Amino acid sequence: MLRYFLQxxxxxxxxxxxxxxxxxxxxxxxPGDFLETTLAELQARGESMDQNQIESLRALYGLDQPFHxxxxxxxxxxxxxxxxVKGGLIFGDLGYSFEYNQPVADIVxxxxxxxxxxxxxxxxFVWIVSFPIxxxxxxxxxxxxxxxxxxxxxxxxxxxxxxxxxxxxxxxNIWFGTSIGGLMDPVYVGQPWSAAxxxxxxxxxxxxxxxxxxxxxxxxxxxxxxxxxxxxNKQYVTxxxxxxxxxxxxxxxxxxxxxxxxxxxDIGSLLPELISGSVxxxxxxxxxxxxPMLLTALRSQDMYLxxxxxxxxxxxxxxxxxxSDILLALLDPRIxxxxxxxx
Numbered sequence: 001m002l003r004y005f006l007q008x009x010x011x012x013x014x015x016x017x018x019x020x021x022x023x024x025x026x027x028x029x030x031p032g033d034f035l036e037t038t039l040a041e042l043q044a045r046g047e048s049m050d051q052n053q054i055e056s057l058r059a060l061y062g063l064d065q066p067f068h069x070x071x072x073x074x075x076x077x078x079x080x081x082x083x084x085v086k087g088g089l090i091f092g093d094l095g096y097s098f099e100y101n102q103p104v105a106d107i108v109x110x111x112x113x114x115x116x117x118x119x120x121x122x123x124x125f126v127w128i129v130s131f132p133i134x135x136x137x138x139x140x141x142x143x144x145x146x147x148x149x150x151x152x153x154x155x156x157x158x159x160x161x162x163x164x165x166x167x168x169x170x171x172x173n174i175w176f177g178t179s180i181g182g183l184m185d186p187v188y189v190g191q192p193w194s195a196a197x198x199x200x201x202x203x204x205x206x207x208x209x210x211x212x213x214x215x216x217x218x219x220x221x222x223x224x225x226x227x228x229x230x231x232x233n234k235q236y237v238t239x240x241x242x243x244x245x246x247x248x249x250x251x252x253x254x255x256x257x258x259x260x261x262x263x264x265x266d267i268g269s270l271l272p273e274l275i276s277g278s279v280x281x282x283x284x285x286x287x288x289x290x291x292p293m294l295l296t297a298l299r300s301q302d303m304y305l306x307x308x309x310x311x312x313x314x315x316x317x318x319x320x321x322x323x324s325d326i327l328l329a330l331l332d333p334r335i336x337x338x339x340x341x342x343x
Contacts, residue, residue, distance in 0.1 A: 008325060012318050019314040020089070020307075024071045027303045027310075033063050034098045034301045074307060089311060095304030099297070104308045108290060114183055115289040117201070118208055125213040126220055127263065134224035135256065141229065149221065156218030162284045165211045169285065172207050182286050183208070189288070211281050223262040231255030257331065264331060267324040269317070 032040075035058055058064045062073060074095060077088030089095070094104035137146045172178040182189070184200040191197060231237065232255050240250045279291035290309065297306035 004329060005326065008322050012322060015318055016315060020075060020311055021071065023307055023310045023314065024074065027301065027306055028067060030301065032301065034303065035063055037300050074304060089308065094308035097302055097305040099300050099302045099305065104305050107305070108293070111288055111290045111293060118183070118205065118212070118287070118289060121205060121209045122213040122216070125209050126216045130217045130220035130224065134221045135228065137221070138225045138228035138232065139251065153218040153221050156214045161211055161215060161281050164214060165281050165284045168207045168210060178204060178207070183288055208281065208285060208287060211285070220262065224259055227259040227262060228255060231258050260331065261328060264324050264327045267320045269320065
């Protein structure tokens with residue numbers, strides 16, 4: 001197990017380096033850069049910029065440098081001769097946003113906090129709702145409630161999230177007087193944190209949590225139900241019943257434990273969702289979280305803002321996969337690396 005742990009840790013470093021290079025390539029792949037996009041928007045409004053200003057800004061942003069120089073500066077920082085001027089991504093410096101004209105770390109503060117709150121609430125909603133429903137459906141196969149939950153699950157998977165968002169926003173406003181759009185009442189936007197602002201967020205929270213969590217809940221119910229049904233039909237369960245094991249003890253100790261694999265495996269995808277959120281739903285509901293900002297940064301080719309977002313998501317993905325692999329190896333001995341060779 002220790003060898004498996006060390007191997008997974010050693011693989012993470014080159015994986016993140018390769019991902020960082022691919023992210024920078026993808027951001028730079030579209031023709032032009034942030035400055036050219038800005039100039040095109042100015043020309044569309046009938047404005048213009050002097051050529052000397054253009055060259056000055058290009059040099060200021062470092063856009064006149066070759067690709068590999070820009071990449072190394074973003075990753076490792078900037079050197080001026082023999083002195084170190086600025087830290088890079090590996091030193092915790094997320095870079096400077098061209099569009100917002102501020103350091104990336106200063107821009108994402110409140111948005112990141114709100115994103116984490118919404119995402120954690122959505123994850124808890126998915127787990128709390130899907131786990132008991134899936135277990136009940138699997139242990140009462142072809143019963144009335146099994147058919148009802150199956151139908152609702154298919155409905156949740158088939159209905160677009162933005163449509164659910166629009167419907168819930170309408171009824172939340174009609175029934176509860178909740179303001180449409182955003183995560184708080186307009187009076188608290190841009191204000192420092194307070195108890196009133198927190199409760200306003202809680203009042204608005206249930207709508208995005210339902211919208212973001214429903215598709216994931218439906219999918220988790222289907223996967224856990226299918227896994228549990230597969231385990232319940234295996235020979236060791238039949239043998240346990242024949243030996244007189246209590247049904248609850250038999251269920252919890254063996255088939256349910258193995259069927260938890262989807263919950264553990266989903267950690268790899270859940271952690272980056274803490275940062276990205278649901279972009280489409282966030283745009284439809286005007287949520288002040290990081291998803292719309294990431295979309296805007298990609299469209300405007302604000303490479304340091306978009307790159308820092310994507311790199312942080314990649315880091316959380318790698319960490320999430322690492323955690324899920326270790327937990328799966330502990331939960332299910334069949335997954336442990338080298339188990340077959342040891343036999």
